[in-house]
Amino acid sequence: MRIGKLFFGAALALTVGGAQASVICVMDSGNTALNSTVKAVLESEGHDVIMGPTYWAVTSNFDYFQFDAVYLTPNYNWSTLMNAASEQHLRDFVEQGGGLVVSEWMGWMIGQSASYWPILRAAYPMTATTSYSNETSLTYNANSTDPVMTSGMPSSFTFNTTNIAGVVTRFPSVRSGATAFYTWTSGTTTFPAVGGWNYGLGRVIAFGIVNGPTEMQNADFKRLFANAFRWTAGKTTTGPGIKGKVDLRDYFGGEQSDVLVTYHRTDNNYVVGRTTTTIAADGSFTALGPNIPGTYKVGIKARHWLRKIVGPVTTVVNTTPDIGTVSVINGDCDNDNVVTIFDYVLLSSAFDKSIGDAGYNADADLDGDGTVTIFDYLILSNAFDQFGD
Numbered sequence: 540m541r542i543g544k545l546f547f548g549a550a551l552a553l554t555v556g557g558a559q560a561s562v563i564c565v566m567d568s569g570n571t572a573l574n575s576t577v578k579a580v581l582e583s584e585g586h587d588v589i590m591g592p593t594y595w596a597v598t599s600n601f602d603y604f605q606f607d608a609v610y611l612t613p614n615y616n617w618s619t620l621m622n623a624a625s626e627q628h629l630r631d632f633v634e635q636g637g638g639l640v641v642s643e644w645m646g647w648m649i650g651q652s653a654s655y656w657p658i659l660r661a662a663y664p665m666t667a668t669t670s671y672s673n674e675t676s677l678t679y680n681a682n683s684t685d686p687v688m689t690s691g692m693p694s695s696f697t698f699n700t701t702n703i704a705g706v707v708t709r710f711p712s713v714r715s716g717a718t719a720f721y722t723w724t725s726g727t728t729t730f731p732a733v734g735g736w737n738y739g740l741g742r743v744i745a746f747g748i749v750n751g752p753t754e755m756q757n758a759d760f761k762r763l764f765a766n767a768f769r770w771t772a773g774k775t776t777t778g779p780g781i782k783g784k785v786d787l788r789d790y791f792g793g794e795q796s797d798v799l800v801t802y803h804r805t806d807n808n809y810v811v812g813r814t815t816t817t818i819a820a821d822g823s824f825t826a827l828g829p830n831i832p833g834t835y836k837v838g839i840k841a842r843h844w845l846r847k848i849v850g851p852v853t854t855v856v857n858t859t860p861d862i863g864t865v866s867v868i869n870g871d872c873d874n875d876n877v878v879t880i881f882d883y884v885l886l887s888s889a890f891d892k893s894i895g896d897a898g899y900n901a902d903a904d905l906d907g908d909g910t911v912t913i914f915d916y917l918i919l920s921n922a923f924d925q926f927g928d
Protein backbone atom coordinates (compact mmCIF):
# COMPACT_ATOMS: atom_id res chain seq x y z
CA MET A 540 0.00 0.00 0.00
CA ARG A 541 2.69 2.42 1.01
CA ILE A 542 4.77 1.48 -2.02
CA GLY A 543 1.79 2.12 -4.26
CA LYS A 544 1.32 5.53 -2.76
CA LEU A 545 4.94 6.35 -3.38
CA PHE A 546 4.81 5.23 -6.99
CA PHE A 547 1.68 7.21 -7.51
CA GLY A 548 3.26 10.19 -5.85
CA ALA A 549 5.99 10.11 -8.45
CA ALA A 550 3.37 10.19 -11.17
CA LEU A 551 1.69 13.14 -9.56
CA ALA A 552 4.88 15.07 -9.08
CA LEU A 553 5.92 14.70 -12.66
CA THR A 554 2.56 15.56 -14.10
CA VAL A 555 1.60 18.54 -12.01
CA GLY A 556 4.79 20.29 -12.99
CA GLY A 557 3.68 20.12 -16.60
CA ALA A 558 6.62 17.97 -17.67
CA GLN A 559 5.96 15.30 -20.26
CA ALA A 560 7.65 12.62 -18.21
CA SER A 561 5.73 9.48 -17.43
CA VAL A 562 6.02 6.69 -14.90
CA ILE A 563 6.80 3.63 -16.98
CA CYS A 564 6.84 0.00 -15.97
CA VAL A 565 9.44 -1.85 -18.03
CA MET A 566 8.46 -5.51 -17.89
CA ASP A 567 11.52 -7.71 -17.52
CA SER A 568 12.30 -9.10 -21.00
CA GLY A 569 14.34 -11.94 -19.56
CA ASN A 570 17.54 -10.28 -20.83
CA THR A 571 19.27 -8.32 -18.07
CA ALA A 572 21.49 -6.25 -20.35
CA LEU A 573 18.58 -5.15 -22.52
CA ASN A 574 16.48 -4.30 -19.47
CA SER A 575 19.24 -2.00 -18.19
CA THR A 576 19.69 -0.38 -21.58
CA VAL A 577 15.98 0.33 -21.99
CA LYS A 578 15.75 1.75 -18.48
CA ALA A 579 18.76 4.00 -19.08
CA VAL A 580 17.40 5.24 -22.42
CA LEU A 581 13.99 6.12 -20.99
CA GLU A 582 15.51 7.80 -17.95
CA SER A 583 17.89 9.81 -20.12
CA GLU A 584 14.79 11.04 -21.93
CA GLY A 585 13.26 12.20 -18.66
CA HIS A 586 10.91 9.33 -17.88
CA ASP A 587 10.62 7.69 -14.49
CA VAL A 588 11.19 3.95 -14.85
CA ILE A 589 10.28 1.13 -12.51
CA MET A 590 11.30 -2.41 -13.47
CA GLY A 591 8.39 -4.83 -13.51
CA PRO A 592 8.34 -8.60 -13.18
CA THR A 593 9.38 -10.92 -15.99
CA TYR A 594 6.50 -10.68 -18.42
CA TRP A 595 5.80 -14.39 -18.61
CA ALA A 596 5.90 -14.75 -14.83
CA VAL A 597 3.75 -11.75 -13.96
CA THR A 598 0.67 -12.56 -11.91
CA SER A 599 -2.76 -11.19 -12.60
CA ASN A 600 -2.74 -9.24 -9.34
CA PHE A 601 0.28 -7.17 -10.41
CA ASP A 602 -0.83 -3.56 -10.14
CA TYR A 603 -0.30 -2.01 -13.58
CA PHE A 604 -2.60 0.82 -12.60
CA GLN A 605 0.05 2.68 -10.64
CA PHE A 606 1.90 3.35 -13.91
CA ASP A 607 1.22 5.57 -16.88
CA ALA A 608 2.51 3.07 -19.40
CA VAL A 609 3.94 -0.44 -19.66
CA TYR A 610 6.69 -1.67 -21.98
CA LEU A 611 6.48 -5.25 -23.18
CA THR A 612 9.24 -6.67 -25.33
CA PRO A 613 8.95 -10.32 -26.33
CA ASN A 614 12.17 -10.52 -28.34
CA TYR A 615 14.94 -12.60 -26.74
CA ASN A 616 12.24 -14.86 -25.31
CA TRP A 617 9.68 -14.34 -28.02
CA SER A 618 8.10 -17.78 -27.77
CA THR A 619 7.45 -17.56 -24.03
CA LEU A 620 3.85 -16.75 -23.27
CA MET A 621 2.13 -14.67 -20.65
CA ASN A 622 -0.63 -16.52 -18.82
CA ALA A 623 -4.15 -15.62 -19.90
CA ALA A 624 -5.25 -13.95 -16.68
CA SER A 625 -2.22 -11.65 -16.68
CA GLU A 626 -2.67 -10.86 -20.36
CA GLN A 627 -6.30 -9.97 -19.67
CA HIS A 628 -5.27 -7.75 -16.76
CA LEU A 629 -2.80 -5.88 -18.97
CA ARG A 630 -5.48 -5.35 -21.62
CA ASP A 631 -7.86 -4.12 -18.90
CA PHE A 632 -5.20 -1.59 -17.91
CA VAL A 633 -5.12 -0.25 -21.46
CA GLU A 634 -8.89 -0.23 -21.79
CA GLN A 635 -9.06 1.81 -18.59
CA GLY A 636 -6.65 4.47 -19.81
CA GLY A 637 -3.18 2.95 -19.54
CA GLY A 638 -0.44 3.10 -22.17
CA LEU A 639 1.24 0.08 -23.73
CA VAL A 640 4.30 -0.03 -25.97
CA VAL A 641 5.35 -3.34 -27.53
CA SER A 642 8.15 -4.55 -29.78
CA GLU A 643 8.57 -7.54 -32.03
CA TRP A 644 8.11 -10.44 -32.01
CA MET A 645 4.55 -9.76 -30.90
CA GLY A 646 3.22 -8.92 -34.38
CA TRP A 647 4.87 -11.91 -35.96
CA MET A 648 3.50 -14.18 -33.21
CA ILE A 649 -0.03 -12.86 -33.69
CA GLY A 650 0.32 -13.53 -37.41
CA GLN A 651 1.73 -16.99 -36.77
CA SER A 652 -0.81 -18.56 -34.45
CA ALA A 653 -4.10 -17.81 -32.73
CA SER A 654 -2.61 -19.26 -29.57
CA TYR A 655 -0.08 -16.42 -29.31
CA TRP A 656 -1.29 -13.28 -27.48
CA PRO A 657 -4.94 -14.39 -27.69
CA ILE A 658 -6.16 -11.45 -25.57
CA LEU A 659 -3.78 -8.57 -26.29
CA ARG A 660 -4.10 -9.13 -30.06
CA ALA A 661 -7.38 -7.19 -29.99
CA ALA A 662 -5.41 -4.13 -28.84
CA TYR A 663 -2.57 -4.60 -31.36
CA PRO A 664 -2.55 -1.71 -33.87
CA MET A 665 -0.79 -3.42 -36.80
CA THR A 666 -2.11 -5.91 -39.35
CA ALA A 667 -0.18 -8.94 -38.18
CA THR A 668 1.87 -11.04 -40.57
CA THR A 669 4.62 -13.64 -40.46
CA SER A 670 6.56 -11.84 -43.20
CA TYR A 671 9.87 -10.46 -41.93
CA SER A 672 13.39 -9.67 -43.09
CA ASN A 673 16.87 -9.00 -41.74
CA GLU A 674 18.04 -5.54 -42.81
CA THR A 675 21.21 -4.54 -40.96
CA SER A 676 20.10 -0.92 -41.08
CA LEU A 677 16.78 0.78 -41.58
CA THR A 678 15.67 4.26 -42.56
CA TYR A 679 12.54 5.51 -40.84
CA ASN A 680 10.51 8.24 -42.49
CA ALA A 681 7.98 10.34 -40.59
CA ASN A 682 4.48 9.64 -41.82
CA SER A 683 2.43 11.83 -39.49
CA THR A 684 2.63 15.27 -37.96
CA ASP A 685 1.63 14.11 -34.50
CA PRO A 686 3.27 16.68 -32.22
CA VAL A 687 4.27 14.15 -29.55
CA MET A 688 5.65 11.47 -31.84
CA THR A 689 7.56 13.97 -33.99
CA SER A 690 8.86 16.02 -31.07
CA GLY A 691 12.62 16.50 -31.47
CA MET A 692 12.70 14.12 -34.44
CA PRO A 693 14.10 14.55 -37.96
CA SER A 694 11.75 13.68 -40.82
CA SER A 695 14.04 10.78 -41.71
CA PHE A 696 16.83 8.91 -39.94
CA THR A 697 18.89 5.77 -40.42
CA PHE A 698 20.05 3.41 -37.73
CA ASN A 699 21.65 -0.02 -37.36
CA THR A 700 19.50 -2.88 -36.18
CA THR A 701 19.67 -5.79 -33.78
CA ASN A 702 18.91 -9.25 -35.11
CA ILE A 703 17.09 -11.38 -32.56
CA ALA A 704 15.81 -14.31 -34.62
CA GLY A 705 15.15 -11.65 -37.28
CA VAL A 706 15.02 -7.87 -37.54
CA VAL A 707 11.84 -6.36 -38.93
CA THR A 708 8.28 -7.43 -39.63
CA ARG A 709 6.94 -6.41 -43.02
CA PHE A 710 3.47 -5.35 -41.92
CA PRO A 711 1.12 -4.85 -44.88
CA SER A 712 -0.61 -1.99 -43.06
CA VAL A 713 -1.77 -0.65 -39.75
CA ARG A 714 -5.25 -1.65 -38.67
CA SER A 715 -8.24 0.55 -39.44
CA GLY A 716 -8.21 3.50 -37.08
CA ALA A 717 -4.48 3.25 -36.32
CA THR A 718 -1.77 5.67 -37.45
CA ALA A 719 1.56 4.68 -39.01
CA PHE A 720 3.77 7.31 -37.36
CA TYR A 721 6.88 6.16 -39.22
CA THR A 722 7.40 3.99 -42.29
CA TRP A 723 10.34 2.25 -43.97
CA THR A 724 10.79 1.20 -47.57
CA SER A 725 12.24 -1.91 -49.17
CA GLY A 726 12.54 -1.67 -52.96
CA THR A 727 9.27 -0.10 -54.02
CA THR A 728 7.25 -1.29 -51.03
CA THR A 729 6.63 0.93 -48.02
CA PHE A 730 5.83 -0.71 -44.68
CA PRO A 731 4.52 0.79 -41.46
CA ALA A 732 7.39 0.87 -38.96
CA VAL A 733 5.75 2.25 -35.83
CA GLY A 734 1.97 2.28 -35.46
CA GLY A 735 -0.39 3.29 -32.72
CA TRP A 736 -4.01 3.84 -31.82
CA ASN A 737 -6.48 4.60 -29.09
CA TYR A 738 -7.77 1.40 -27.54
CA GLY A 739 -10.58 1.84 -25.03
CA LEU A 740 -9.54 4.78 -22.89
CA GLY A 741 -5.85 4.01 -23.39
CA ARG A 742 -3.32 3.89 -26.18
CA VAL A 743 -1.05 1.26 -27.73
CA ILE A 744 2.08 1.66 -29.89
CA ALA A 745 3.76 -1.24 -31.69
CA PHE A 746 7.28 -1.18 -33.09
CA GLY A 747 7.95 -3.46 -36.06
CA ILE A 748 11.48 -4.29 -34.92
CA VAL A 749 12.93 -6.01 -31.87
CA ASN A 750 14.10 -2.75 -30.20
CA GLY A 751 17.38 -4.38 -29.24
CA PRO A 752 20.65 -2.94 -27.94
CA THR A 753 21.96 -1.73 -31.33
CA GLU A 754 19.04 0.56 -32.17
CA MET A 755 19.07 1.80 -28.57
CA GLN A 756 22.45 3.41 -29.36
CA ASN A 757 20.99 5.72 -32.01
CA ALA A 758 20.01 9.15 -30.69
CA ASP A 759 17.04 9.57 -33.03
CA PHE A 760 15.74 6.10 -32.31
CA LYS A 761 16.05 6.72 -28.58
CA ARG A 762 13.99 9.88 -28.88
CA LEU A 763 11.36 8.13 -30.98
CA PHE A 764 11.20 5.31 -28.43
CA ALA A 765 10.75 7.79 -25.58
CA ASN A 766 8.16 9.75 -27.56
CA ALA A 767 6.14 6.55 -27.95
CA PHE A 768 5.76 6.43 -24.19
CA ARG A 769 4.81 10.10 -24.06
CA TRP A 770 2.14 9.40 -26.67
CA THR A 771 0.67 6.34 -25.00
CA ALA A 772 0.93 7.55 -21.42
CA GLY A 773 -1.01 10.75 -21.61
CA LYS A 774 -4.40 9.36 -20.63
CA THR A 775 -5.35 12.34 -22.73
CA THR A 776 -8.61 14.03 -21.99
CA THR A 777 -10.27 15.49 -25.05
CA GLY A 778 -13.87 14.72 -24.14
CA PRO A 779 -16.62 16.84 -22.61
CA GLY A 780 -15.45 18.16 -19.28
CA ILE A 781 -16.37 19.68 -15.98
CA LYS A 782 -16.13 22.89 -14.05
CA GLY A 783 -15.68 23.63 -10.38
CA LYS A 784 -13.80 25.63 -7.81
CA VAL A 785 -10.68 24.80 -5.82
CA ASP A 786 -10.31 26.13 -2.29
CA LEU A 787 -6.55 26.19 -1.70
CA ARG A 788 -6.57 26.11 2.11
CA ASP A 789 -4.27 28.29 4.24
CA TYR A 790 -3.12 30.24 1.22
CA PHE A 791 -3.01 33.97 0.65
CA GLY A 792 -0.85 34.14 -2.45
CA GLY A 793 -3.79 34.83 -4.71
CA GLU A 794 -1.85 34.06 -7.86
CA GLN A 795 -3.13 31.62 -10.39
CA SER A 796 -1.98 28.05 -10.10
CA ASP A 797 -2.07 24.91 -12.19
CA VAL A 798 -3.96 21.93 -10.87
CA LEU A 799 -3.93 18.34 -12.01
CA VAL A 800 -7.42 17.04 -12.66
CA THR A 801 -7.71 13.24 -12.73
CA TYR A 802 -10.70 11.11 -13.65
CA HIS A 803 -11.20 7.84 -11.81
CA ARG A 804 -13.36 4.78 -12.18
CA THR A 805 -16.09 4.91 -9.58
CA ASP A 806 -15.52 1.35 -8.32
CA ASN A 807 -11.77 1.32 -7.65
CA ASN A 808 -10.43 4.84 -8.29
CA TYR A 809 -8.22 3.72 -11.20
CA VAL A 810 -7.08 6.75 -13.16
CA VAL A 811 -8.60 6.78 -16.64
CA GLY A 812 -7.81 10.33 -17.65
CA ARG A 813 -5.80 13.31 -16.55
CA THR A 814 -5.33 16.90 -17.56
CA THR A 815 -3.63 19.95 -16.17
CA THR A 816 -5.66 23.15 -16.02
CA THR A 817 -5.21 26.64 -14.67
CA ILE A 818 -7.39 27.91 -11.87
CA ALA A 819 -8.41 31.55 -11.81
CA ALA A 820 -7.69 33.85 -8.85
CA ASP A 821 -11.10 32.98 -7.37
CA GLY A 822 -10.33 29.25 -7.64
CA SER A 823 -12.67 28.50 -10.55
CA PHE A 824 -11.60 26.22 -13.36
CA THR A 825 -12.81 24.17 -16.30
CA ALA A 826 -11.20 20.94 -17.50
CA LEU A 827 -11.70 18.59 -20.43
CA GLY A 828 -12.97 15.11 -19.58
CA PRO A 829 -12.16 11.52 -20.59
CA ASN A 830 -12.45 10.70 -24.28
CA ILE A 831 -15.47 8.52 -23.60
CA PRO A 832 -18.15 10.44 -21.67
CA GLY A 833 -19.37 8.62 -18.60
CA THR A 834 -19.58 8.65 -14.84
CA TYR A 835 -16.28 9.26 -13.06
CA LYS A 836 -14.89 10.47 -9.79
CA VAL A 837 -12.69 13.57 -10.06
CA GLY A 838 -9.34 14.13 -8.34
CA ILE A 839 -7.91 17.60 -7.73
CA LYS A 840 -4.17 17.95 -6.98
CA ALA A 841 -2.56 21.35 -6.67
CA ARG A 842 1.18 21.63 -6.16
CA HIS A 843 1.66 21.70 -2.39
CA TRP A 844 -1.80 20.53 -1.44
CA LEU A 845 -2.99 16.95 -0.94
CA ARG A 846 -5.22 15.42 -3.57
CA LYS A 847 -8.95 15.29 -2.96
CA ILE A 848 -11.22 12.95 -4.92
CA VAL A 849 -14.86 13.97 -5.26
CA GLY A 850 -17.89 12.89 -7.25
CA PRO A 851 -18.95 10.91 -9.10
CA VAL A 852 -19.90 13.24 -11.90
CA THR A 853 -21.32 12.29 -15.28
CA THR A 854 -19.73 13.93 -18.31
CA VAL A 855 -22.05 14.68 -21.22
CA VAL A 856 -21.47 16.20 -24.64
CA ASN A 857 -22.32 19.91 -24.81
CA THR A 858 -22.70 20.16 -21.03
CA THR A 859 -20.25 21.20 -18.32
CA PRO A 860 -21.37 19.75 -14.99
CA ASP A 861 -20.25 21.62 -11.87
CA ILE A 862 -18.45 19.54 -9.24
CA GLY A 863 -18.76 22.37 -6.69
CA THR A 864 -15.99 23.61 -4.41
CA VAL A 865 -13.17 21.21 -3.60
CA SER A 866 -11.25 22.12 -0.45
CA VAL A 867 -7.67 20.81 -0.40
CA ILE A 868 -5.22 20.42 2.51
CA ASN A 869 -1.97 22.42 2.39
CA GLY A 870 1.49 21.15 3.39
CA ASP A 871 2.79 18.78 0.69
CA CYS A 872 5.98 20.69 -0.24
CA ASP A 873 7.48 17.83 -2.29
CA ASN A 874 4.19 17.07 -4.07
CA ASP A 875 4.09 13.33 -3.35
CA ASN A 876 0.56 13.44 -1.91
CA VAL A 877 1.49 12.80 1.71
CA VAL A 878 2.78 15.19 4.38
CA THR A 879 5.96 13.75 5.90
CA ILE A 880 9.38 14.57 7.28
CA PHE A 881 10.54 15.14 3.71
CA ASP A 882 8.23 18.12 3.47
CA TYR A 883 9.71 19.42 6.73
CA VAL A 884 13.19 19.05 5.26
CA LEU A 885 12.29 21.21 2.26
CA LEU A 886 10.66 23.79 4.46
CA SER A 887 13.64 23.87 6.83
CA SER A 888 16.14 24.41 4.04
CA ALA A 889 14.11 27.36 2.73
CA PHE A 890 13.41 28.81 6.17
CA ASP A 891 13.57 32.61 6.49
CA LYS A 892 14.06 32.99 2.74
CA SER A 893 11.89 35.38 0.75
CA ILE A 894 11.06 35.68 -2.93
CA GLY A 895 14.26 36.69 -4.68
CA ASP A 896 16.56 35.14 -2.06
CA ALA A 897 18.78 32.23 -3.00
CA GLY A 898 17.19 29.13 -1.51
CA TYR A 899 13.62 30.46 -1.51
CA ASN A 900 11.21 27.66 -2.40
CA ALA A 901 7.69 28.65 -3.42
CA ASP A 902 6.51 25.12 -2.61
CA ALA A 903 7.66 25.60 1.00
CA ASP A 904 6.06 29.03 1.26
CA LEU A 905 2.83 27.25 2.02
CA ASP A 906 0.75 30.34 2.79
CA GLY A 907 2.09 32.19 -0.23
CA ASP A 908 3.01 35.38 1.62
CA GLY A 909 6.44 35.54 0.01
CA THR A 910 8.54 34.28 2.94
CA VAL A 911 9.05 30.85 4.50
CA THR A 912 8.22 31.39 8.17
CA ILE A 913 6.86 29.81 11.33
CA PHE A 914 3.37 30.19 9.87
CA ASP A 915 4.29 27.81 7.07
CA TYR A 916 5.62 25.39 9.70
CA LEU A 917 2.29 25.55 11.49
CA ILE A 918 0.37 24.70 8.33
CA LEU A 919 2.62 21.72 7.73
CA SER A 920 2.36 20.58 11.35
CA ASN A 921 -1.44 20.60 11.19
CA ALA A 922 -1.37 18.34 8.14
CA PHE A 923 1.44 16.09 9.30
CA ASP A 924 1.08 12.39 8.46
CA GLN A 925 -2.01 12.96 6.32
CA PHE A 926 -2.36 11.25 2.95
CA GLY A 927 -4.17 12.65 -0.02
CA ASP A 928 -6.88 10.54 -1.67
Ligand SMILES: [Ca+2]
Binds near residue numbers: 874876
Ligand atom coordinates in the same frame (compact mmCIF):
# COMPACT_ATOMS: atom_id res chain seq x y z
CA1 LIG B 1 4.99 15.31 0.77
Ligand SMILES: [Ca+2]
Binds near residue numbers: 904905907912915
Ligand atom coordinates in the same frame (compact mmCIF):
# COMPACT_ATOMS: atom_id res chain seq x y z
CA1 LIG C 1 4.96 31.96 4.08
